Amino acid sequence: MTMPEAQPLEGRPLNAEPLAVDPPVLRVANLAKSYDLPTSLLSRIARRGDKATLRALDGVELQLNRGEILALVGESGSGKSTLAKILVGSTAATAGEIEYHGAPMPARRGKDDSRRIQMVFQDPYSSLNPRLTVGAMLRELLVLHSIVPAKQVREESKRLLNLVGLEEDALDAYPSQFSGGQRQRIAIARALAVRPDILIADEPVSALDVSVQATVLDLFATLRRDLGLSILFVAHNLAVVQHLSDRVAVMYLGRIVEVAETAELFRNPRHPYTRALIDSIPRMSAGSVTEAFQLEGEPPSPFDVPSGCRFNPRCPYAVDACRTTDPVLETVAPAHLSACIRASELTELAVARV
Numbered sequence: 001m002t003m004p005e006a007q008p009l010e011g012r013p014l015n016a017e018p019l020a021v022d023p024p025v026l027r028v029a030n031l032a033k034s035y036d037l038p039t040s041l042l043s044r045i046a047r048r049g050d051k052a053t054l055r056a057l058d059g060v061e062l063q064l065n066r067g068e069i070l071a072l073v074g075e076s077g078s079g080k081s082t083l084a085k086i087l088v089g090s091t092a093a094t095a096g097e098i099e100y101h102g103a104p105m106p107a108r109r110g111k112d113d114s115r116r117i118q119m120v121f122q123d124p125y126s127s128l129n130p131r132l133t134v135g136a137m138l139r140e141l142l143v144l145h146s147i148v149p150a151k152q153v154r155e156e157s158k159r160l161l162n163l164v165g166l167e168e169d170a171l172d173a174y175p176s177q178f179s180g181g182q183r184q185r186i187a188i189a190r191a192l193a194v195r196p197d198i199l200i201a202d203e204p205v206s207a208l209d210v211s212v213q214a215t216v217l218d219l220f221a222t223l224r225r226d227l228g229l230s231i232l233f234v235a236h237n238l239a240v241v242q243h244l245s246d247r248v249a250v251m252y253l254g255r256i257v258e259v260a261e262t263a264e265l266f267r268n269p270r271h272p273y274t275r276a277l278i279d280s281i282p283r284m285s286a287g288s289v290t291e292a293f294q295l296e297g298e299p300p301s302p303f304d305v306p307s308g309c310r311f312n313p314r315c316p317y318a319v320d321a322c323r324t325t326d327p328v329l330e331t332v333a334p335a336h337l338s339a340c341i342r343a344s345e346l347t348e349l350a351v352a353r354v
Contacts, residue, residue: 025066026100057255059096068246069221073235073248078251088118100116116197117198118194119191120199121204122204124180124186125180127187130175138153138160138171142156142157170186181208181215196229201232206236238277246261252310256339259329270336271338271340272340307324317345317346
């Protein structure tokens with residue numbers, strides 16, 4: 001399959017409205033991923049021969065529009081990283097569809113297909129080869145994918161480093177000679193080397209010092225503006241993406257439970273889990289809503305997903321119908337989707353509870 005080239009978006013402000021197009025750059029429908037894990041003889045007897053199956057993803061629906069930053073948030077274990085690995089092609093889905101610019105993504109991606117979607121990993125040190133200089137890493141990719149002629153490789157490598165705020169002298173250094181923030185910039189430059197139009201950032205600032213996180217977040221916003229990238233930004237902290245993303249998708253126990261534009265989601269969350277995540281953001285003011293809504297207990301095991309709404313064991317607003325009805329992701333307001341049967345009542349319920 002021939003992938004279309006990314007087109008730059010000139011003059012885009014950092015927090016501009018997303019440029020929604022039809023079809024979206026990337027779309028997933030009913031995506032699932034399960035793992036049959038090895039078990040002991042005793043556990044197989046207890047299960048009467050049934051295999052222990054972990055459902056990491058279960059019917060994920062999501063789309064990424066051209067030139068937008070879409071944040072994917074949720075607690076650890078919600079399936080965010082699994083989804084990211086499937087989208088980048090390093091893990092195969094068990095079921096479901098993935099479309100790129102409206103065309104089905106092949107199960108086995110060729111060299112040209114795979115370079116269109118690149119990932120920036122959480123740990124910048126382990127994702128870089130410690131035995132190669134920065135220049136050697138970039139040269140390897142530029143030559144393999146025939147991005148530029150051989151005589152232009154160093155100049156192109158210099159350009160990539162300049163894009164992420166580093167100088168030419170970094171080309172002759174090894175990863176161990178850089179700080180954590182600089183390593184993550186190198187990892188971003190490496191991802192950009194093959195000229196993708198989609199960048200998947202899997203918790204790229206969680207391993208960095210707080211003082212460095214803001215500069216890396218600003219870098220992603222600048223790259224989106226200057227290169228026309230579409231970015232799926234994976235995080236577990238809503239505060240990290242509040243001022244970066246155009247839209248937010250909230251994930252819980254293998255499913256997307258809410259999607260909305262960022263300002264709308266923070267102003268009027270339509271799923272109790274989203275409200276809990278927002279209320280968990282630390283605040284300096286007295287009377288913080290953090291005291292009004294706190295999650296109880298740990299997320300259920302993905303080996304034993306609750307019946308009905310999978311959030312019902314921890315939800316303060318759950319009723320009997322929530323324990324039997326498995327809600328679907330549906331529109332509850334313009335450009336706002338939620339998988340909660342009480343979505344329309346949530347604002348009034350939250351005020352009453354306070």
